[in-house]
Amino acid sequence: MRRVLHIIRKEFIQIRRDRTMRALILLVPIIQIWVLGYVISSEVKHVSTVICDLDRTSTSRALIERLSHTVYLNVRYHEERESLVGEYLDAGRAMIAVVLPAGLEKNLQTLQPSRIQLLVDGQDANTANVALGHIAGILEAYLTDRVRSQSAAALLSEEIHLLTPVVQVWYNPNLKLSDFMIPGIVVFLLTMITTLVSAMGLVREREIGTLEQLLVAPIKKHELLIGKIIPFALLGLFEMGLAIGFARLWYHIPIVGNLGLYLLLSIIFLFTTLGLGLLVSAFSHTQQQAMFMSWFILIFVLLMSGFLFPIENMPRLAQWLTYLNPMRYFILITRELFIKGAGLRHLYIQGLILCLFGALIFTFSVLRFQKRLK
């Protein structure tokens, strides 16, 4: 045990000595949460728009007014000639062109169908889709209000019957995307740091030749391994705490559930990521290799975890694959616990699966690594 402590101390001394590392340990989580928080959890907003009004009536002006007064669009240009709106898309100045056709007001008054033409830069399929949805919503809201004001008299005469929704949003009443995304970023950070550091840490000793010195030192192999792994785990938990603290202060994310339970589940999850890093280091000769392999694995773990892209919408085969991804379970645990305050009885299945993954990956990688040391 004393010998393990010595190794742990050596690791911390190494970190302390490296000025760049020391700064990075503090900066990486904060910068990541800060930047990622804004980038990932920003809703589609301020989509650059050009409007071509061929109707020029009070109706078309009212519609333009509504389109201009939403955060989703940024109406930057008004073009008079329909033939020129395409130019705005080509030059990348606008992403959407709205053409309000001549006769719009007349059609609405006579209950004739009218068509509003939209020209959409479809390169970014997601933004295009979301913006289209918002425009549809704005037009629909305009119509509903119009119906309401015009049918006030009819409503009283009980000729017209409206069906209206009353919406109640639980857990996240303002539908803040950051509440949902930032816990995911915390998980990604923890996964990334522990995997990378444990993958590179051991290879580094081998690369600069100090591993042999350690191996001939009077210390058992498993003690060496434990002594190397524990600082990585502590580092990961420290970074996670820093990230959560910063996210709470800066983004005011809710933490409804029990943090003690969360710490426990995080430690279980760490066995998977540290094991993964160890496995990578058993297969690589240089730090560069270790880093490449870790990134290669991490990107897929990230994309197939439900962090950015909802799993339910993937094709069946891809969905099955995600069941093999430990981060999938931990992302779910984190979000449910933070936002909804889910407890162990809602999350025990995920917890058990993580235990299983952790035990399997960790044992396998330790065996593999010890073989490699010999």
Added chain:
Amino acid sequence: MKPRIVAVLQKEFIHIWRDPYSLLIVFLFPMMMILLYGYAITFDIKYIPLAILDQDRSPASQQLVEKLTSSNYFRITARLQDRRAIEPGFLHRRMSAVLVIPPDFDRRLTSRPETSVQLIMDGANANTAMIAMNYLKSFLTRTTLELNQGLLATPLEIEPRIWYNPDLKSTHFVVPGLIAILMMMICAMLTSLTISRERETGTLEQIFVSPIRPVEIIIGKVAPYILLAFLDAMAILGFSHWVFGVPIRGSLALLVFFMLIYIYASLSLGVFISSRTRTQQAALFAAMLGTLLPSVLLSGFVFPIASMPRVLQWVTYIVPAKYFLIQARGVMLKGVGFDYLYLPTVFLLIFGTLLLAVSVKRFKTNLEG
């Protein structure tokens, strides 16, 4: 002078060859990403799990539910008996939204001027909740218009024409971004790592005391990575073009020219990083913070710049990948020419030259000091 550079070149090629793992990953990674984006990843939200709490149980309420589920936005995963079942249902993730149809719905719908149904959303996943809510609202508006046919306005039809990517395929959008990230990874990350590895293992000093000039060292170390980045970009282009039909509408020669400019800018960034870091680990972290993350997050690769807060939008102006993406997408998807794209080119040239000048100077002082 020539043979000295060739020697450094040879040495670097040997380094790359000795490490087939990294080489394999550099080529395999983008292909896997394209496959993933092509097949697995979609932003569409469909089949949102919905629970029904029907307190009316009349033909009218059943009809409403049926009509709602005939689209593939929702699938009904639970039928609740009373309101107390809602909370456990949300916590066990059995549904994301509940539609509550009030008692008397049938009668009210035809006798009262206004009838309400309640939507209770699990707001934890803000994205899904927002889409579900918008869809339910517009569904109810449409139902209202149908109920009162001939009395109220007809819906405003939207006729969208999608340019550049008519099927809204995310692969088309992602491929130029992947090229930008991969080239940045190879040119900036690998070069900064290889230089800092020499420093860490102490071989950089050996090279410095040999009769090679710093410029020669840099060129010799960097040239193999230029080749590698270029080959990789071509492989990505070919694969995405022939397997997933990603178009190259403009001139290929122009695209290659833009790639070379971008390679120059990324290399300068890599050399700059390695001139300022001592260990591989530090170089790695710095490269991640300085090259990889900005290229992924702040370039417009998947996250639109217009939606970011103002400060981050300013930061994007110093991210080289942003400019390359404008160029690559312009040529590949829009098919526009150089007259639309000269500004980003000018910027990348200035960016690269500035960084290179600063780091060469730094290397020289290192050598002398």
